[in-house]
Amino acid sequence: MKKLCCSYFWSHFAALICLTGCSVVAPVNPGDSDAQVISKLGRPTARYQDGGQQLLEYRHGPAGQQTYMARIGADGRLMSYEQVLTMQKFGTIRVGEATKADVLRSVGQPAEVSTLTLPQLEVWSYRYKENNVWNSMMHVHFDKSGIVRLLQNGPDPRYEEHDRSSDGGRR
Template identity: 55%
Template structure:
């Protein structure tokens, strides 16, 4: 036996499922923007990724920075050559890029052009060092923070990484001890 109210309930359920599926697909599309390819024009890059979060220059190249997400674990850098074409496009918050920053030689400008702007800055008064912090996925696995320390002249004096406390359940407010020890 089939009742009219069952038909209404089934149809309503199907509509809700369709709306939820559409919302999920739309969300996924925004998380995965179109690929940027070497040789794309600067206009293609901006059409695919939007306005960059920062712009830098190095010689006759332009560098566009694209910081990603609220947790900031990815930053993409597009290098644009003198002809206005994408020369490279890569995720730069990686072990390899951090290792390319030379302690005692690299400056703030070098760091900005290599890994982009920091997610957070702080100052260590006892050591007189400015610290730029970069959240990233160490080895594409661990939620980590890289801290780049600069002296007053803006030269890198130390780099230090460790776990990102935002992902530590014992440190999160409401999830584990309210951060008290």
């Protein structure tokens, strides 16, 4: 009986942790050295220079919906650690001004890269969980000179296909 109660408790505790994922404490702390950050999180998927600071990208993908950036100050210490695939972060990308380098520093590497031949735009697509609810994709369109010309949000087709197949193709 005791074993069953413990099992019941831990399964419900795990479910509670999953539901409160937004409040989970980051595995790193402001003030940690860059070596401590890498020791705790592993090798970053990319590094970007941002003035005197460095950004360490931790991408969970390419099909993942989360990318974390660890901002390391000029002193070699962690300043911040945040999930960057959010509407708020996409909102900081300035159409007509931002470059590919700016986008990489803001939201990291895309899940997909494609080209629209008629308007001659390169499109970087990012999978993310919009408002922590909807499986979405943000498409960032660049012109030939590498400047952002359009941000376009929509549902992630990977999940749309699943929805269509589950109802026998009726829609």
